[in-house]
Amino acid sequence: xxxxxxxxxxxxxxxxxxxxxxxxxxxxxxxxxxxxxxxxxxxxxxxxxxxxxxxxxxxxxxxxxxxxxxxxxxxxxxxxxxxxxxxxxxxxxxxxxxxxxxxxxxxxxxxxxxxxxxxxxxxxxxxxxxxxxxxxxxxxxxxxxxxxxxxxxxxxxxxxxxxxxxxxxxxxxxxxxxxxxxxxxxxxxxxxxxxxxxxxxxxxxxxxxxxxxxxxxxxxxxxxxxxxxxxxxxxxxxxxxxxxxxxxxxxxxxxxxxxxxxxxxxxxxxxxxxxxxxxxxxxxxxxxxxxxxxxxxxxxxxxxxxxxxxxxxxxxxxxxxxxxxxxxxxxxxxxxxxxxxxxxxxxxxxxxxxxxxxxxxxxxxxxxxx
Amino acid sequence: xxxxxxxxxxxxxxxxxxxxxxxxxxxxxxxxxxxxxxxxxxxxxxxxxxxxxxxxxxxxxxxxxxxxxxxxxxxxxxxxxxxxxxxxxxxxxxxxxxxxxxxxxxxxxxxxxxxxxxxxxxxxxxxxxxxxxxxxxxxxxxxxxxxxxxxxxxxxxxxxxxxxxxxxxxxxxxxxxxxxxxxxxxxxxxxxxxxxxxxxxxxxxxxxxxxxxxxxxxxxxxxxxxxxxxxxxxxxxxxxxxxxxxxxxxxxxxxxxxxxxxxxxxxxxxxxxxxxxxxxxxx
Numbered sequence: 001x002x003x004x005x006x007x008x009x010x011x012x013x014x015x016x017x018x019x020x021x022x023x024x025x026x027x028x029x030x031x032x033x034x035x036x037x038x039x040x041x042x043x044x045x046x047x048x049x050x051x052x053x054x055x056x057x058x059x060x061x062x063x064x065x066x067x068x069x070x071x072x073x074x075x076x077x078x079x080x081x082x083x084x085x086x087x088x089x090x091x092x093x094x095x096x097x098x099x100x101x102x103x104x105x106x107x108x109x110x111x112x113x114x115x116x117x118x119x120x121x122x123x124x125x126x127x128x129x130x131x132x133x134x135x136x137x138x139x140x141x142x143x144x145x146x147x148x149x150x151x152x153x154x155x156x157x158x159x160x161x162x163x164x165x166x167x168x169x170x171x172x173x174x175x176x177x178x179x180x181x182x183x184x185x186x187x188x189x190x191x192x193x194x195x196x197x198x199x200x201x202x203x204x205x206x207x208x209x210x211x212x213x214x215x216x217x218x219x220x221x222x223x224x225x226x227x228x229x230x231x232x233x234x235x236x237x238x239x240x241x242x243x244x245x246x247x248x249x250x251x252x253x254x255x256x257x258x259x260x261x262x263x264x265x266x267x268x269x270x271x272x273x274x275x276x277x278x279x280x281x282x283x284x285x286x287x288x289x290x291x292x293x294x295x296x297x298x299x300x301x302x303x304x305x306x307x308x309x310x311x312x313x314x315x316x317x318x319x320x321x322x323x324x325x326x327x328x329x330x331x332x333x334x335x336x337x338x339x340x341x342x343x344x345x346x347x348x349x350x351x352x353x354x355x356x357x358x359x360x361x362x363x364x365x366x367x368x369x370x
Numbered sequence: 371x372x373x374x375x376x377x378x379x380x381x382x383x384x385x386x387x388x389x390x391x392x393x394x395x396x397x398x399x400x401x402x403x404x405x406x407x408x409x410x411x412x413x414x415x416x417x418x419x420x421x422x423x424x425x426x427x428x429x430x431x432x433x434x435x436x437x438x439x440x441x442x443x444x445x446x447x448x449x450x451x452x453x454x455x456x457x458x459x460x461x462x463x464x465x466x467x468x469x470x471x472x473x474x475x476x477x478x479x480x481x482x483x484x485x486x487x488x489x490x491x492x493x494x495x496x497x498x499x500x501x502x503x504x505x506x507x508x509x510x511x512x513x514x515x516x517x518x519x520x521x522x523x524x525x526x527x528x529x530x531x532x533x534x535x536x537x538x539x540x541x542x543x544x545x546x547x548x549x550x551x552x553x554x555x556x557x558x559x560x561x562x563x564x565x566x567x568x569x570x571x572x573x574x575x576x577x578x579x580x581x582x583x584x585x586x587x588x589x590x591x592x593x594x595x596x597x598x599x600x601x602x603x604x605x606x607x608x609x610x611x612x613x614x615x616x617x618x619x620x621x622x623x624x625x626x627x628x629x630x631x632x633x634x635x636x637x638x639x640x641x642x643x644x645x646x647x648x649x650x651x652x653x
Contacts, residue, residue, distance in 0.1 A: 002512060002515060003512055006508065006509055006511075007509070007513065093411060205498060207462070207490070207492040207494070207496065208492055208496045210462050210489070210515075211460045211461070211462055211484040211490035211567075212510070212513045213482055213513070213514065214513050215482070215513075276614075333550070
């Protein structure tokens, strides 16, 4: 145990004295979150709205007026038929189309079936979700207003039916946070730890360690501990920052969230271990981490491009990307607030991956020692 | 140990054969002669040690013994199999066949025990550049299970011997190469091993530092640490008590430098080495 502790201490010193590593570990995730949230906060101003009003009554006029008064919305166009909707999106740079159903005011009062369809341009997933969110906010406050005017005798209801065009499954307003966390944890744990192990091989210090009575498995394990610790700190930092500064909701249980992140950190560490047993130089470890880990994580995890709209073959390929399962589970927990039964598939797949990577890595490691 | 005794018998027999073979080789110096008779003190015993990588036989049935407290030079051209043999002795690699005992432990079965009793300094420079001098000492003390006080006392003593007391807090990367090599050697004997394996320890070091380095090796040998050293500098091989020369995975010569020179009627070890190395078929 004493040998183990002195070894772990050494690993911490390596990291703490390497400014680049520290920068990547702590500054990069925060910068990414700031960049993403900044991009979002600028894009939701000046939302161009087109209205397709099949009812044209007192209520719809008042709602349209509400939108006009709101500083975030600008009514740019009045449509008359469904066909014009697509043209509006494609040619008039409209962000959001509101469609009022027929007999709106009457239905609002009597049948409770007054409905507004909100169609948003979802090609930029985050902004699209923001348009709808904002519009729902305006409608919500309008309803509150007329309900309190009417007193307790009457209750008005509007059904909103929102659709994101061009990117139908993107339900979350804060897709980027799970994505950033998924990429960051992978980068820190798989790439940095594999590079750290390979660095010892390259510099010849690994020989020295292998010639010491310390069992090889302990050498490797002790290298992963600092990364586990530091990335947990970064994770907390990012979560706190995302929640309190950017305002991303955490609807599910925090315990489950941390458990999921821990499992994912283990997945990333075992991947790093596997890479380090195969690669001999830092450059090759970096390249492999870049090509085999980073690219699929960005392209195939659903972080940037929705998995459902990929060609079938890429959808299958995405199944072997751990970040896909992690990001999906993280979204469900953070934004939808589900419990563990709803994310059990993701948990089981990640556990399976850890076991698989570890078995291959340990086998490879033993062969190398022969 | 039963197996060890069997081993000694075999080793003695092979030694007798070896001696009759080279009957005309002169008697070595008094001191070395005393040592060669004390075969029970053999700290490394190797018999028919072989390592194959696929069809390539890197080390081909080598047999030799190293006596306690001896400085044993392990010579050979690049690719002759020195490093592979040394790695097997250090428990870094498993032999394909043959037996080896290091400090009384079997190199194929008791690698952990072998590693506890040896020190190792590799060909590549092997200190942590981004750690301070004392942190390197403390790390290796910790790895070999020394407690805090032992580590502190040993560090003080070693730094004093090296005259490095002012560099205790210096980052290793800021030191000149010669200093680093001396530090690396100190580190390899920090835990008082029975044997220290040095793989080309003086590569790229200036003559003065090499001289000082060999003084450190002698000091370690005086303290009873057996030194097993590979080198490409033939003048250094003259400093060894006994020298073996590997050619194509075999040990083609093994004796004191003086005896080898007499045997091959060479004026120095350089000629001995050239004579043997030229017989190599691999290169």
